[in-house]
Amino acid sequence: MIYLDNSATTQPKEEVIQSFQLASSQFFANPSSIHPLGGRVEKLLRTAKQQAAETLGVRSEEIIFTSGGTEGNNTAIKGIALEHGQRGKHIITTEAEHPSIYDTCTSLENLGYRITFLPVDENGLVSVKQVEEAIEPDTILITMMYVNNEIGAIQPIEAIGTMLKKHPKVFFHVDAVQALGKVPLKLTGSGIDLCTFSGHKIHGLKGTGMLFVEKTTTLFPLMHGGNQEYGVRSGTENVAGAVSFVKALRLVMEQYKQNIQHLTHLNEVLRKGLSELKDIVIHSSSNGAPHIINFSVLGVKPEVMIHTLSEKEIYISTKSACSSKELDESRILIACGKSREEAISGLRVSFSYDNTVAEVELFLKELHNAIKQYKEALG
Template sequence: MIYFDNSATTKPYKEVLESFIKVSEEFFGNPSSLHGIGAKTERLLSQARAQIAGLLGVDPEEITFTSGGTESNNLAIKGTAFAYKNRGRHLITTASEHASVRESMLQLEKHGFSVTFVPVDREGRVNPEDIRKSITDETILVSVMHVNNEVGTIQPIVEIGEIVRSYPKVLFHVDGVQGAGKIPLDLKKAGVDMYTFSAHKFHGLKGSGGLYVKKGVKLKPVLSGGSQERGQRGGTENPAGAVAMAKALRMSLDKQAQRFPVLLDIRKFLIEGLRELDCIIVNTPAEGAAPHIINFSVPGIKSETFVHALEEQDIYLSTTSACSSKKKSASKTLLAMGVTEAVAGSAVRISLSFENTMEEAVEVLKEIEKTVSRLGRVLS
C-alpha cells in the first residue's frame, strides 16, 4: 500500500498509540476530580499542555484543548464574534478557507455580522493589501489559513500579521491545521492571536486538537458546560489524547528537521513528472507552497473515478478536502483561483508525510501515467 492522503489524516505513530493506551489505563481519573487519582491525571494533562506550548513557542496557559480543527476554528471565530460584538460586527476571511471557517462565517451572517471574503489570485494566495483595504471601524477579526488544505499554497501570514497589528481592536486567527508540525511559524513574531491545530494531521489521534489563545484575548465558549479549559471549553478533558498529541507534535517536528529536504525532493520529482504528462494540469503553485501537498487535474476524467482507479492499485490519493470529498462538487478553492469547472471537477490531491519515500513517488507517478492512459481510452 502507498498512502498519499496525509492531509486528510495521518497514520498515528506507534509510540503515540502506546502513550495513549498507557495514559488511558493508568491515569483514567477525571482531571476535575478532587481526589488523588484525579489530581494525578490533572498533573499529566498540565504536562502535556506545557509540552505543546513549548513546541509552539507560547505559554501553557495560552493552550486550550479541543476535539480538533473544526471545533478550534469555531471557537476562535464565533468566540471572538460574540465576545467582541460591542466593538464591531465585521469579520474578514478569504475565499479559499476550510469549510469550518467558511461555514462559521456564514452562520454569523445570520446573527447580524457582516463578512468580507477577500479573493485569492491564480495561485490561491491572498494579497495582504486586500486585507488592509477590507478593514473598517467595525472589523474585529481577520481569519486566514496558514497552508491551504487543497493546493498547498502558503499564505503571507507574517505580512498580514503586521497589518492587523496596526489595528488594536482587530484580532488575527490562523488556521494552522495543515501547517502545524510541517511548516514553521513563529506565532509571536507573526502577531497571531489565535492558532488552530489538530493532532491527526501530524500523526496523533483523531478527536484531539487545540487552540492557541494569546493572553488577554477573551472568547465566548462555543460549548457551554463546566469551567474546564479556563472556562473556554466546557466538557471533561481528554488527557490521553492530549499526551498523545504532545508526543506526536514533538516527533513530527523531529522528523521535519531530519527529512524536510527529502520531502522537497519528492515534491519536485512528482510535480516535474506530472507536468511532463500532456493531459495533466498542475494546480499547486511552483513557488510558495508547502512541500506535502500537490494538486493536479485530469480534464475529462472525474476526480472520484481517477481516485478509485488508483485505489485498485493499492494507491490512496484524494479529491478535494476530506471534509468535502463525498459531496462530489467542484473544489471551491480551485474555483476561487479562477480555474474552469472542468478543471476543478477533475482535481486530485496528493498529500505526503515525512514517512513517504522517493521509491513510493516513482511508483505512484508510473501508475498515474498508466491510469490516465487507460481511463482516457475507455472514455474516448
C-alpha cells in the first residue's frame, strides 16, 4: 500500500495508540473526583499540558484540549465573536479557508456579524497590506489557515502577527492543523492569540486536538457545565485522548527538527515527475508547504484517477476530505483564479515523514499508466 492522503488523516503511531490504551486502562477515574484515583488522573492531565506547552514554547494554562480542528476553529471564532461582539461585529478571513473557518464565519452573518472574505492570488495567498487595509474600527477578529489543506499555500502569518501588534484590539486566530510539524511555528510573542491543532493530522487519534489561547484572551464558551479547561470547554476531560495527542505532538516535532528535508525532497521528486507528464497542471506553488501538492489531469475525471490508482493500492484524494465526496469544483482553486476545468479536476497528494522516494516514483509510474489507459478507452 502507498498512502499519499496524509492531509486527510494519518496512520496513528504505535506509541500513540499505546499511550491512549495505558491512560484509558490505568487512569480511568474522573480527574475532577477528589479521591486519590481522581488525583492521579488530574496530575496526568496537568503533565500532558505541561509537556505540550514546553514543546510549543507556551504556558500550560494557555493549552485547551479539544476534539480536533473543527471544534478548535469553532471555539476560537465563535468564542471571540460572542465574547467581544459588543465592541464590534466585523471579522476578516479569506476566500480560501477550510470549511470549519469559512462556514463558521458565514454562520455568524446570520447573527449580525459582517465578514470580509479577502481574495487570494493565484498561489492562494493574501498580503499583509490586504489584511491591514481591511481592518475597520469595529474589527474584532482575523482568522485564517497557516497552511492551506488543499494546495499547501503558506500564509504570511508571522508578518501579519507583527503588523497586528499595531492593532491590539484585533484578535488573531490561526488554523495550524496542516502546519504543525511541517513548517516553522512560533506562538509566544508572535501576535497570534489563538491557534488550532488536530491530532489525527500528526499520526495521533481522531477526536483529539488542542487550542492555544493566549493568556489575556477571553472567549465565550460554546459549552457550559463543570468549568473544565478553565471554563472554555466544560465536560469531563478526555485524558487518554489528551495524553495521546501530546505523544503525537512530541513525535512529529522531533521528526520536523531532524528530517524536514525529507519532505522537501519528496516534494521535489513529485513535482519534477508531474512536470514531465502531459496534460498536467500543478496548482501548488514551489514555495508552499513541502507535504502537499495539488494538480489537475486535464480532461480526466478525478474520481476515475482515484479509483484506478486505488486498484493498485495507491491512495490520493481530491480537495478537502471534509468535502471530497462532493465531486464538484474546488472552492479553493476557484478562489485562486483557476478555470472550472482545473477546479473540478484537482487531485491532492499529501506526504508524511514515512513516505519514501520509491513510493513517489511508483505513484508517478501508475499515474502515467492510468492517464494512458483512460485516454485509450476514450478512443
